[in-house]
Amino acid sequence: MTPSNSERPPEHELREPDEPQQPPLSVLLRNARRAVADHVRLALDEAGFADLPPNGPFVLSALAFGQAPHSEVISRLGVSKQAAGQLVETLVGRGYLERFPDPADGRRFTLALTVRGERAGTVVRSAAAQLEAAVEDIAGADGLRTAKQVLEAVIEMGAMDE
Amino acid sequence: MTPSNSERPPEHELREPDEPQQPPLSVLLRNARRAVADHVRLALDEAGFADLPPNGPFVLSALAFGQAPHSEVISRLGVSKQAAGQLVETLVGRGYLERFPDPADGRRFTLALTVRGERAGTVVRSAAAQLEAAVEDIAGADGLRTAKQVLEAVIEMGAMDE
DNA sequence: TGCAAGTAGTCAATAGACTTGACTATCATG
């Protein structure tokens, strides 16, 4: 027996919810985020893009059909520039992205999707859009818009803590 | 110059949004989730619980003021039982949790919060509640309720892909 | 011009969390 237990047994009872109350926002957000990510991941796997790393969909979406400076992708990702650099390197290595030097600034690079990257991006966007459409069918256009406004408010509140 | 660049420059322009359209749900969820997590993390750091791992708040909330079987915490976390076991081990080691053997079943363990764990749990819950209340001030009670319903719909849709 | 300071990005090492595969101990069923 490896875990070190003390001898005293616990006292309280497991609480069971009397009413079907709504869970806290934090839990809902966590689970909803996971659900969307899983849905997108499933679509990617089926389409032959299983080697796209977890943050890949985010980069692909940020690039959409166009291009963007490396630095912008970094700042949108919300991770350290080193982590973003590694991710970009991986995506380049796996054929999703191309890197172009900025002609005006020798330090900078521009990122653009390859054909494969665009295809994967299409899968990401359509999977997300499909789920969003299904939610809209249930919640209605107004409900979805309201929900998005609330999410934007949450994001804004969070940004206020620095 | 380490990155391998090709010589051809990119063709398209960076698109800029003409209208302040709402971002896709997937992006909003990602960012909102991060905002909440950051907010909670900040509160924990300030309260002296900086050593709580990222998934710690979730476990603490799952335990609330009571106790729960290890297996239930595992299934709710949505990760492998090994990962959950590591997390629990860490939380025990850092004084947030205690493990008690189940008197009826020698294989099972019950988890309960220590005093420190309850304090940290209080911080987590109050930080989350504070943010939720602030959002409710902006969006209104109806808006928040609607948003939660939408999130639950998203979670349910995701569960349908297996 | 030329130097100082700031910015873009990389390198290297590491930490942290999760995964798979194999295993032990206990319980339930016949």
Place this chain on the structure above:
DNA sequence: CATGATAGTCAAGTCTATTGACTACTTGCA
């Protein structure tokens, strides 16, 4: 009491992110 299932751990490896230090380039100012 033997077989199979379940709870949980051990061990090893992977993957992602972090920190700290560094190079290369640009900008601004004298």
